[in-house]
Amino acid sequence: MKNIIFRRSDGGISITHVSPNDNYETVKAKHIPSDAVILLEGEDVEIPIDRKDRDCWNFDGTKVVVDQVKVQAKLDAIAQKETDDKAAEEAKIAAIVDKVVKK
Amino acid sequence: MATFPSDSVRTKDWGSEVLTDADLEAQYDIIHNYIKAALNSSTGHDHDGTSNQGPKLSPANLVIASQAAADILVAASATAWKRLAKGTAGQVLKINSEATDVEWGAGATAASQAEQEAGTEVAKYVAPATQQFHPSACKAWVAFNGTGTPAVTASYNVDASITDNGTGDYTISITTDFSSANYCAVGMAKGSSGASDPMIVNIETMAAGTLRVEVVSPQDAAARDSSQVCIAMFGDQS
Numbered sequence: 001m002k003n004i005i006f007r008r009s010d011g012g013i014s015i016t017h018v019s020p021n022d023n024y025e026t027v028k029a030k031h032i033p034s035d036a037v038i039l040l041e042g043e044d045v046e047i048p049i050d051r052k053d054r055d056c057w058n059f060d061g062t063k064v065v066v067d068q069v070k071v072q073a074k075l076d077a078i079a080q081k082e083t084d085d086k087a088a089e090e091a092k093i094a095a096i097v098d099k100v101v102k103k
Numbered sequence: 104m105a106t107f108p109s110d111s112v113r114t115k116d117w118g119s120e121v122l123t124d125a126d127l128e129a130q131y132d133i134i135h136n137y138i139k140a141a142l143n144s145s146t147g148h149d150h151d152g153t154s155n156q157g158p159k160l161s162p163a164n165l166v167i168a169s170q171a172a173a174d175i176l177v178a179a180s181a182t183a184w185k186r187l188a189k190g191t192a193g194q195v196l197k198i199n200s201e202a203t204d205v206e207w208g209a210g211a212t213a214a215s216q217a218e219q220e221a222g223t224e225v226a227k228y229v230a231p232a233t234q235q236f237h238p239s240a241c242k243a244w245v246a247f248n249g250t251g252t253p254a255v256t257a258s259y260n261v262d263a264s265i266t267d268n269g270t271g272d273y274t275i276s277i278t279t280d281f282s283s284a285n286y287c288a289v290g291m292a293k294g295s296s297g298a299s300d301p302m303i304v305n306i307e308t309m310a311a312g313t314l315r316v317e318v319v320s321p322q323d324a325a326a327r328d329s330s331q332v333c334i335a336m337f338g339d340q341s
Contacts (some may be wrong), residue, residue: 051270054269
């Protein structure tokens with residue numbers, strides 16, 4: 001199966017799996033947005049099997065890889081959100097306690 | 104024609120002997136049987152001399168003026184018949200506008216794409232090649248497995264190629280495009296753990312020839328790969 005790997009305008013990586021039953025050029029024209037950048041076209045292009053970090057895929061110039069910098073950034077963001085959520089919760093509790101004490 | 108019995112069947116010399124009632128009856132029977140046999144031979148019926156059965160019509164003996172292959176015999180009135188010459192290719196036998204006779208006429212025709220789209224034609228039939236153009240008909244549908252390399256499992260008017268844009272994020276293409284991006288798309292997707300994990304199919308972008316959707320879990324608003332994504336599309340096709 002032929003593949004077309006392209007970078008979307010939002011920076012994400014898309015992979016078009018072109019069926020041998022379809023006209024390649026027609027599929028290419030329909031599936032690839034005009035503002036996208038085609039990175040690679042080929043037969044059975046290598047892509048990561050594990051889709052756990054699909055949103056962190058990137059193109060290293062020869063193939064699609066999991067961008068560890070993006071993965072770390074995602075993990076940091078999750079950790080930060082948990083911290084923020086916890087802080088917000090603690091602030092709520094503190095506000096309630098403060099009200100009770102003042103009464 | 105039956106052969107009349109010869110004189111040898113006579114038992115007495117009619118010129119010199121006295122004929123009894125029995126002799127006359129025997130002669131009568133000979134004449135009667137002769138006539139009956141002759142009648143049966145010419146009409147094809149078994150006339151027994153007691154009822155009027157009428158002549159038997161034999162197709163081989165029936166001749167119509169100017170007849171030709173595929174002509175039809177039609178009753179012209181309560182007592183007469185006439186020949187209806189064969190029609191031309193594709194014509195069908197119809198009752199005329201006065202409902203007094205039969206005639207050859209054009210057969211029913213299939214509704215065109217425009218007539219299907221208008222949805223008001225009542226005299227034409229819907230052909231399999233154009234039935235999908237009616238506004239109520241589904242123009243394209245697809246079922247695909249969105250885990251791993253997305254793969255179409257069944258479809259109509261949707262290409263077998265799918266673009267993987269991310270987790271639960273897919274682009275499909277329509278083989279015969281819609282006339283614009285103003286069409287209706289409906290979708291369902293299977294959750295990873297049945298009823299406890301239902302999925303919503305969210306429309307990302309719509310174009311006349313493509314549709315990008317995202318399978319999302321309402322529990323955390325996060326996209327999920329789904330093993331069964333089903334999408335149907337309705338609208339006006341170009």
